[in-house]
Amino acid sequence: xxxxxxxxxxxxxxxxxxxxxxxxxxxxxxxxxxxxxxxxxxxxxxxxxxxxxxxxxxxxxxxxxxxxxxxxxxxxxxxxxxxxxxxxxxxxxxxxxxxxxxxxxxxxxxxxxxxxxxxxxxxxxxxxxxxxxxxxxxxxxxxxxxxxxxxxxxxxxxxxxxxxxxxxxxxxxxxxxxxxxxxxxxxxxxxxxxxxxxxxxxxxxxxxxxxxxxxxxxxxxxxxxxxxxxxxxxxxxxxxxxxxxxxxxxxxxxxxxxxxxxxxxxxxxxxxxxxxxxx
Amino acid sequence: xxxxxxxxxxxxxxxxxxxxxxxxxxxxxxxxxxxxxxxxxxxxxxxxxxxxxxxxxxxxxxxxxxxxxxxxxxxxxxxxxxxxxxxxxxxxxxxxxxxxxxxxxxxxxxxxxxxxxxxxxxxxxxxxxxxxxxxxxxxxxxxxxxxxxxxxxxxxxxxxxxxxxxxxxxxxx
Ligand code: SF4
Numbered sequence: 001x002x003x004x005x006x007x008x009x010x011x012x013x014x015x016x017x018x019x020x021x022x023x024x025x026x027x028x029x030x031x032x033x034x035x036x037x038x039x040x041x042x043x044x045x046x047x048x049x050x051x052x053x054x055x056x057x058x059x060x061x062x063x064x065x066x067x068x069x070x071x072x073x074x075x076x077x078x079x080x081x082x083x084x085x086x087x088x089x090x091x092x093x094x095x096x097x098x099x100x101x102x103x104x105x106x107x108x109x110x111x112x113x114x115x116x117x118x119x120x121x122x123x124x125x126x127x128x129x130x131x132x133x134x135x136x137x138x139x140x141x142x143x144x145x146x147x148x149x150x151x152x153x154x155x156x157x158x159x160x161x162x163x164x165x166x167x168x169x170x171x172x173x174x175x176x177x178x179x180x181x182x183x184x185x186x187x188x189x190x191x192x193x194x195x196x197x198x199x200x201x202x203x204x205x206x207x208x209x210x211x212x213x214x215x216x217x218x219x220x221x222x223x224x225x226x227x228x229x230x231x232x233x234x235x236x237x238x239x240x241x242x243x244x245x246x247x248x249x250x251x252x253x254x255x256x257x258x259x260x261x262x263x264x265x266x267x268x269x270x271x272x273x274x275x276x277x278x279x
Numbered sequence: 280x281x282x283x284x285x286x287x288x289x290x291x292x293x294x295x296x297x298x299x300x301x302x303x304x305x306x307x308x309x310x311x312x313x314x315x316x317x318x319x320x321x322x323x324x325x326x327x328x329x330x331x332x333x334x335x336x337x338x339x340x341x342x343x344x345x346x347x348x349x350x351x352x353x354x355x356x357x358x359x360x361x362x363x364x365x366x367x368x369x370x371x372x373x374x375x376x377x378x379x380x381x382x383x384x385x386x387x388x389x390x391x392x393x394x395x396x397x398x399x400x401x402x403x404x405x406x407x408x409x410x411x412x413x414x415x416x417x418x419x420x421x422x423x424x425x426x427x428x429x430x431x432x433x434x435x436x437x438x439x440x441x442x443x444x445x446x447x448x449x450x451x452x
Pocket of ligand 1: 066067068069144145146147148180181182269270271351352353399400401
């Protein structure tokens with residue numbers, strides 16, 4: 001058995017949320033710089049300059065990278081031998097509340113689809129828990145903006161639509177989104193499972209290391225193929241034209257029913273704010 | 280680089296073409312979803328809609344000793360329908376991000392208004408162009424309240440011009 005205190009969880013969540021809202025991940029900055037070095041469109045270059053300059057100001061001036069500091073999403077992986085001294089959910093939400101109030105982050109959560117009263121502290125977070133063997137606790141924490149989330153979708157294709165059907169769906173989704181999700185984007189795609197499983201796969205795909213590759217050769221090729229096709233569309237940063245529409249495509253899969261081919265496409269803007277906490 | 284100053288001289292708008300880089304200096308007003316819902320029904324405003332510039336933004340809270348928090352644009356399409364009556368009441372420039380609907384574009388042309396975009400996710404950079412920030416109306420809406428901003432060299436691109444041209448590439452229009 002391993003004891004973990006809930007206040008440690010809250011503190012880690014708070015610190016991580018404040019950090020990710022002011023600092024972009026190093027591998028993301030590198031991808032942006034690489035894209036800039038290959039870009040020829042002057043409008044696109046100017047937008048990429050803004051994004052890189054913004055990152056510098058955010059970390060120096062301690063001003064959040066983006067005004068939409070998002071909804072908090074946490075993927076928890078917890079060992080069966082871990083014992084907590086209270087509620088995991090409450091501990092996470094306590095950390096969210098502290099981060100958004102003390103860290104001057106925008107509170108963007110409303111209580112009800114139609115009443116729409118702001119909850120005042122950006123809670124509740126969206127929490128997914130995975131129980132595993134052992135005594136570890138990791139939490140992958142993200143602040144996810146609505147601009148890109150709103151352009152995301154789940155579609156139940158039929159098995160005969162196959163890989164070509166998936167490609168068409170992805171390209172249509174990106175085309176309809178245009179400049180709204182703040183390109184350059186990252187695409188997280190979930191294929192398989194059922195309705196909700198595909199959406200979870202897509203979200204988890206977005207949290208993958210930007211430089212990794214799928215172990216599955218078919219999926220690896222599809223990731224590369226989609227990245228090239230999306231960037232050939234000419235949408236460009238903020239939809240204003242150019243080669244830099246997408247920085248990475250990440251696809252996760254899962255077995256599915258003989259009659260189904262669920263596909264979820266989760267769009268992430270360039271302000272991809274997430275980090276793993278290991279306790 | 281073209282400078283756009285307030286109060287707006289409408290002749291300035293004629294000279295702008297989709298794709299032009301403009302720097303705005305002067306007074307602009309913030310409004311997003313909830314503020315639009317109220318503005319369209321409210322005829323007793325604390326500012327003039329006539330020739331106004333509206334910026335679709337909901338900043339992060341202001342930290343002590345700062346003018347304003349992170350202040351980048353939100354997606355404009357959510358304001359497409361509600362922006363129409365405001366243009367009919369005189370709004371001439373709107374600033375946001377992303378494409379807009381055909382009905383918005385038609386109303387924009389009819390009312391001789393233009394649409395500008397600025398870099399989404401660059402809220403820290405854009406906040407450095409804002410010199411003052413004060414709440415004007417609907418304080419209870421928090422970040423969504425109507426604020427008056429004084430900006431200096433606030434960078435935008437002309438997205439839709441008076442002739443109906445668009446800056447957007449590749450996306451469905
Ligand atoms: S889509 Fe992302 S970068 Fe754009 S405004 Fe929303 S959170 Fe910020």
